Amino acid sequence: MSYLSHADLGGRPNAERVVPEAEGELFHADWEPRALAVTLAMGATGSWNIDMSRAARETLGEYERLSYYQIWIAALQKLLAERQLAMPDELAAGRALHPTVPVARVLKAPDVAAALAKGSPTERSIGAPARFRVGDQVRTRGARVAHHTRLPGYAHGKQGVIESVQGAHVFADTHAQGLGEQPQWLYRVAFSGTELWCAEAAPGTSVALDAWESYLESAE
């Protein structure tokens, strides 16, 4: 399979403790807020969409060795180089060496508040009615796919129940591949712990996730 995500961590063996953190502790190095801001500002140029940036991050070969904002920076450099917006030699030199490729928009300071307030809603109107209703039994896709997807590995080929119809949303799988929004109905689907983890399931636990319609088939 040519596409491998290193970010699909749900259910993977991990014996490390989760370390709580105080509310005010946002950053752990001076470069981290800059990394956040430069990533948001370049996202605002419209040179890629959020699903493309998730795909760029999750396919980094060194994903597991990098800290969170190191992943953001490495993926940003990859996206910039792919579009010839900034090349590795320029980043090494610390100055522009190649002609500027135009971008669709530039986020200027006076527009920051409005841009954040607007966000990027993904809900769309589509003609087709929702195939499933609350309470329907469904089974998730079992096959792996060779592109970015938002169905976690632990939830492949599992039976669950539709808990909520969440509207029609931009389809992450096609959006990440540059194949357009192709909006589909989105559902919150709930699974019992035993369906997901069999005998290893912790008693009295369940998991719900959001799944696009094409991830699901009827299990009635």
Add this chain to the structure above:
Amino acid sequence: MSHEHHDHEHSELGEMDLRVRALETVLAQKGYIDPAALDLLIDTYQTKIGPRNGARVVARAWVDPAFRDWLLRDGTAAIASQGYSGRQGEHMVVLENTPQRHHMVVCTLCSCYPWPVLGLPPTWYKSAPYRSRAVKDPRGVLADFGVTLPESTEIRVVDSTAEVRYLVLPMRPAHTEGFSEEQLAELVTRDSMIGTGLPLEPAR
């Protein structure tokens, strides 16, 4: 921590400082970014948008049953009515904790998090241990936060796999009759709105 490790970490931080600075310089020279916009973005998430926003929404729901119903029915609109909306909170769903069911939110695939009400996610929320263990061993994860819930309470983990963002509405602590909204908001912790914690108990 060994001396060698410390040195290594130190040089790595220096390297990242230089790398991010070079990126900013090149992108600004090419006119793709406005450095003043970057400063404003940082200031926004450091001083304006954080978990106190969500705490005010929760406190409101605790004192106003009509608002609570609206919040559970249409989280996006009810939260927007309090002035919180936009990036990474475009589609909000609020999940109510009860004695029968406790919700805990995770993003196993990346770090999706409701920014307008909680700000930027804490380090642990983005970490491999949390993302790996939350869906399979939620009671073990809760124990890392010092939280033990009755066996009769179902733990429902919600994995944010699309653009819907989840806020947990925790249960109002006992002995808070007569508390003002402001006093109640002070009891609402960030972790209680993710579901890895409970609200503070009032000082008695």
